[in-house]
Amino acid sequence: RVEDCKIIEIPKVINPEGNIGILENGFLPFETKRVYYLYDVPSDAVRGGHAHKELYQFLIPVSGSFDVMLHDGIQQKRVFLNKPDKGLLIVPGIWRELENFASGSVCLVLASNNYKESDYIRDFDQFLKLQ
Numbered sequence: 001r002v003e004d005c006k007i008i009e010i011p012k013v014i015n016p017e018g019n020i021g022i023l024e025n026g027f028l029p030f031e032t033k034r035v036y037y038l039y040d041v042p043s044d045a046v047r048g049g050h051a052h053k054e055l056y057q058f059l060i061p062v063s064g065s066f067d068v069m070l071h072d073g074i075q076q077k078r079v080f081l082n083k084p085d086k087g088l089l090i091v092p093g094i095w096r097e098l099e100n101f102a103s104g105s106v107c108l109v110l111a112s113n114n115y116k117e118s119d120y121i122r123d124f125d126q127f128l129k130l131q
């Protein structure tokens, strides 16, 4: 459900010479097996457009900002990510679209498993039928 997708504040060490955001094993509700990042995303691009059957993800706007639209088949929620110390947990079974990337934005993604195409639902009508 979209209510289970929540903003989680990332522990940090603040320093006048620059801050450190830290994610240690055990902090997130899943174990990270894959890290990837989106960059050079055109401002008119829409990323995502799929749901995952089992994958948990944690999205961090390490630079810049973007919108995440979440849909669980019943409810929809839009989240604006623009702070590098605030990430978004996306649980399995949620349709998501990422858009309105500010120039230079980087979206870092921690994922609970390796890439597996069979974990994707890429058709919205099929996604709705599965709910």
Ligand code: TYD
Residues within 6 Å of the ligand: 034, 036, 038, 046, 047, 048, 049, 050, 115
């Ligand atoms: P996709 O997850 O659909 O992109 P996004 O949700 O960011 O819009 O992935 C786009 C393409 O990249 C797709 O062909 C699969 C490939 N890909 C990998 O091979 N490994 C990965 O870890 C990811 C995230 C994508």
